[in-house]
Structures are given as C-alpha cells and as structure tokens.
Amino acid sequence: MCRLFGFRSAVPSSTHRSLVEADNALVQQARLHPHGWGMGYFVGPDAYVLKSGDAAHTSDRFRLASSRLRSQTFVVHVRQATVGATDYLNAHPFRHGRWVFAHNGSLWGFEHLAPELLRWIPAQRRALILGETDSEHIFHYLLSQLEAAGWCPSGHLSVSDAAGAGKVLSEAVNQLYILAEKLGLEPPILNFILTDGEVMFAMRAGKALYLSTQKHHCPDAGTCPEPNKFCLLDTRPQSEPVNHMLISSEPIGQDDRWETLKQGELVALGRDWRVSRQPPLPNWAPSSRVE
Numbered sequence: 001m002c003r004l005f006g007f008r009s010a011v012p013s014s015t016h017r018s019l020v021e022a023d024n025a026l027v028q029q030a031r032l033h034p035h036g037w038g039m040g041y042f043v044g045p046d047a048y049v050l051k052s053g054d055a056a057h058t059s060d061r062f063r064l065a066s067s068r069l070r071s072q073t074f075v076v077h078v079r080q081a082t083v084g085a086t087d088y089l090n091a092h093p094f095r096h097g098r099w100v101f102a103h104n105g106s107l108w109g110f111e112h113l114a115p116e117l118l119r120w121i122p123a124q125r126r127a128l129i130l131g132e133t134d135s136e137h138i139f140h141y142l143l144s145q146l147e148a149a150g151w152c153p154s155g156h157l158s159v160s161d162a163a164g165a166g167k168v169l170s171e172a173v174n175q176l177y178i179l180a181e182k183l184g185l186e187p188p189i190l191n192f193i194l195t196d197g198e199v200m201f202a203m204r205a206g207k208a209l210y211l212s213t214q215k216h217h218c219p220d221a222g223t224c225p226e227p228n229k230f231c232l233l234d235t236r237p238q239s240e241p242v243n244h245m246l247i248s249s250e251p252i253g254q255d256d257r258w259e260t261l262k263q264g265e266l267v268a269l270g271r272d273w274r275v276s277r278q279p280p281l282p283n284w285a286p287s288s289r290v291e
Helices: 014-020 028-030 061-068 110-119 134-148 162-182
Strands: 001-015 035-043 046-052 071-079 094-096 098-108 189-195 200-203 210-215 244-248 256-260 266-269 273-280
Touching: 001 098, 001 189, 001 200, 035 061, 035 098, 046 061, 046 094, 046 098, 071 098, 094 134, 098 134, 110 134, 110 162, 134 162, 134 189, 162 189, 162 200, 162 266, 162 273, 189 266, 200 244, 244 266
Parallel strands: none
Antiparallel strands: 001 071, 001 244, 035 046, 035 071, 094 098, 098 189, 189 200, 200 266, 210 244, 210 256, 266 273
C-alpha cells in the first residue's frame, strides 16, 4: 500500500539520513510504492507540503528536499495507490491549516462507506476535499471529530492535552470499524500520522508501524544543540520526557532503537515532550489484508 515516516525533534534537523542515506531509507522503500510522494514540514508556526505524483526513488526533487529542508517536524509518505488516480491531488500528506496527515491503508468498499463518512463531516469541510482518496476523507473526518470535541479545526491553537485528543482520535477510528461491520465490509486498514507541528499522533491499525524515541548511537551527538540527551540513555523511565520521536512503517537504519506498536494502539507526543499511549478499543479488529 504505502509507507509512512514521521519525525518530531526538540531541535531543527534534516531527515536526509532516514529518507535517503540509511539502510532501508524511505527512498528505497519507494521502489515498491511508486505512485507519488509527499513531504510535510513546518517553518515557525506555518505548515508546508511538497507533493508529486512521481515515484520518490526516481525523483531528484525528493532527494533535494530531503537534503536541504530542516525542521522540527516532518511527515513523509510514499504511495502505492488503492483508491484514486496517481496524481498530485491524491498524493499525501494532506494539509489543512497547521494540520498535516498521511495514511497507510484502505477503507475497503469505500464507495459504500463514503456516504456514511460524509455525514460525519460538516458541509463546509466537505468542500475542502479535492481529491478522490479515502485517505483525504479520513483526514477531514478525524478533524471533524477533534473539532466536535473542542479542538481548533485549523490547528492554529495547538492541542494542550495530547492524551485527550489521542483518545478522541482512537474512538473516531473505532467508529469506522463499527461502520464497516454494520455494512458487512472487510475491516479497514487505518495506519496514520497526524500533527500540527507541536503535537504528533500515530496509530497502528492493520499494518506494521514502528516507534523510536531512543538511539543506539548518534552521528550528530557532538554538534547537536539539544542539552538533554535523553535519547542516548540506556534506560529511560516511560514517564520521563523524550527529545525526539520517529514513526515509520519499517525500521530505518541502525542508529535508532525501534519498537513495534501494538495493533490498534495510538501514540501521542505532547507539547511537553511526553509520550502517551491509547490502547485499542473494543470494536477494533484487524483486517485480514495485511502484509
């Protein structure tokens, strides 16, 4: 289907090593996921997205962007199309205000799910859906659920309670599993990354997804301006803050310590740099169509 990569760091950084240079870098994964690429990043309070319908592994622009851009937050996606044509509008990530979203998976039977899904999205937000993908519909559905729970739909007022917002997102995904079961459809695959540049959410729902907040070693440790090198501690209590978080569909490189997220688990990184986890809800069920 697709491959996801998310990065949040206490200091502005380049993702060139993870995207291009490392063992199993995202550009290598793109050989099997050639239907477009996109890169979301933040400069100050503003979100930006670069996208293309071309394959990342043949794209000079992908390599150029990965080497030149520096940010504290990135969301990168390489696409293997299941719903919607291969073009710019259907490439991920999608952006609304400060919110940036990428999805790996599929709503099976989307033509049957779409009318129900649109009923949960306010009319003014439906008009913002420009492409054909189930992913873009999911994005605006999740933002609608956050807005209904009291969070800023544009992301310009950052989420103060990441754990609480994570619970809303987990419940929203759970509702899609309930809907699929009601319609007699295969359970969806809904791995995603969502961020406003300050908080970051990632969910494993049907396919493999990996998390890293620690490193075995860091090639940049001598020049990194981050004073608290939490990432290099051999052991760190889970209640303590982190100074970076990586999310990836596959482990990348040998520097980072990767752990596998549980099926149905959502992780949320807050503005305080603490990671919270939302366990799967009762109606969550894995799809049989997994890699």
